[in-house]
Structure formats: C-alpha cells, structure tokens
Amino acid sequence: MQNIRVHGSIFFLLKKFVTKELSAYSWDILNEQAGTSSLSFSITENYPIETMNLLLENASEMTGLSKHLLMEQFGSYLVNDLFALYKDYIRPEWRTFEIILHTESVMHGAVRKLNSTANPPILNVFQVNEKLLIIDYFSKRKMASLAIGIIRGISEYYGEADKIKITPMTNSDDERVQIRLAFL
Numbered sequence: 001m002q003n004i005r006v007h008g009s010i011f012f013l014l015k016k017f018v019t020k021e022l023s024a025y026s027w028d029i030l031n032e033q034a035g036t037s038s039l040s041f042s043i044t045e046n047y048p049i050e051t052m053n054l055l056l057e058n059a060s061e062m063t064g065l066s067k068h069l070l071m072e073q074f075g076s077y078l079v080n081d082l083f084a085l086y087k088d089y090i091r092p093e094w095r096t097f098e099i100i101l102h103t104e105s106v107m108h109g110a111v112r113k114l115n116s117t118a119n120p121p122i123l124n125v126f127q128v129n130e131k132l133l134i135i136d137y138f139s140k141r142k143m144a145s146l147a148i149g150i151i152r153g154i155s156e157y158y159g160e161a162d163k164i165k166i167t168p169m170t171n172s173d174d175e176r177v178q179i180r181l182a183f184l
C-alpha cells in the first residue's frame with residue numbers, strides 16, 4: 001500500500017472549520033469515530049490520507065452534506081488562513097485569475113521549498129485566453145473537490161464570486177482532474 005500523507009496544516013484548518021461550522025465537541029466526536037482521539041495534529045508533521053478521509057466521511061455523515069460538498073465548503077473556508085500564512089507571496093495587484101495562474105510556481109512552490117513535510121498537489125494551469133483558465137489537477141490524494149472550494153473561496157475573497165464559473169470536466173474523485181475556470 002502506498003503511504004499517501006496530508007500536511008498537518010490541512011488537519012489543523014479542518015479542526016478550525018468543524019469547530020466553527022458545527023461545534024467544538026463535533027471535532028472530538030469525529031476523531032473518536034475515526035480512531036484518532038489521542039492524536040493532536042501538528043502543523044510541522046503530516047498524517048495518513050486515510051485519517052483525513054475518515055474525518056471527512058464522518059463529517060459528511062454528521063452534516064448530511066455529500067463528501068464533495070463538504071470538501072468544497074472546507075476549501076472555501078481555508079482560503080483566508082492560507083492567504084494569511086503565505087501573504088508575502090501574494091502580490092497586491094493579483095486577483096482570482098492571477099492567483100490561480102501563479103499558485104503552482106509561487107505559492108505551492110514556496111510551500112514545497114519552506115516545508116519539508118508538505119507536498120502540495122501539482123496544478124498545471126493553462127491560460128486559454130484572458131477569460132479562460134484550464135487547471136490540470138494531479139494528486140494521489142484525490143482531493144479535487146477541495147481545489148474547487150479553494151478556487152471559489154479565492155473568488156469570494158476578492159469579491160469576484162459572481163464573475164466566475166467553475167466546471168470540473170472530468171470525475172472529481174480521480175487523481176487527475178481537469179477543471180475549467182471561466183471569467184464571465
């Protein structure tokens with residue numbers, strides 16, 4: 001079996017999301033159900049994808065939201081914190097379009113360089129024209145729904161949510177997913 005892991009910062013932010021959107025004790029229940037009650041997630045470590053999936057599946061059951069929708073909402077939620085953590089890499093003149101265009105080389109690049117325990121997904125972004133980006137997501141963690149949520153969260157951050165349309169062109173459960181991002 002492959003050892004696929006997720007960075008502790010994502011667990012840390014999931015805890016923040018669950019605690020805010022559900023309740024403080026929901027996080028304890030989810031961890032208990034996932035058999036992780038004795039674990040505290042450190043932002044300098046990484047943890048098995050199976051643990052992340054169990055937490056997300058249990059949270060989906062608890063909320064009645066599909067796992068996809070839950071991951072999308074979590075993705076949108078974590079943008080503020082990601083931006084705060086990596087603000088030095090984000091140019092003030094950038095908006096949704098530029099952020100997406102530069103995530104792979106600038107933000108995810110910085111994460112890989114600064115953080116030996118983190119290994120963000122590969123995002124190959126193609127600019128088709130000034131109103132259309134194609135994002136080629138590749139990750140063994142199969143978290144493309146999170147990517148969709150992050151894109152939406154970025155557009156909300158810049159007040160551009162009603163100006164974009166995000167369409168997964170292939171199955172969002174796959175390792176490789178193509179996402180179409182149109183600017184209206």
Ligand code: HEM
Nearest residue numbers: 006007082086103107118119120121139141143146147150
């Ligand atoms: C300020 C911008 C961003 C920062 C600082 C950032 C940082 C990170 C970090 C630290 C991780 C954890 C990696 C690991 O588990 O080893 C991560 C994962 C992830 N990032 Fe980003 N990210 C940013 C923007 C984006 C954008 C724009 C997208 C999507 C278009 C995206 C998609 C993802 C996804 C889906 C994951 C989950 C892990 C996976 O699918 O393999 N990120 N990111």
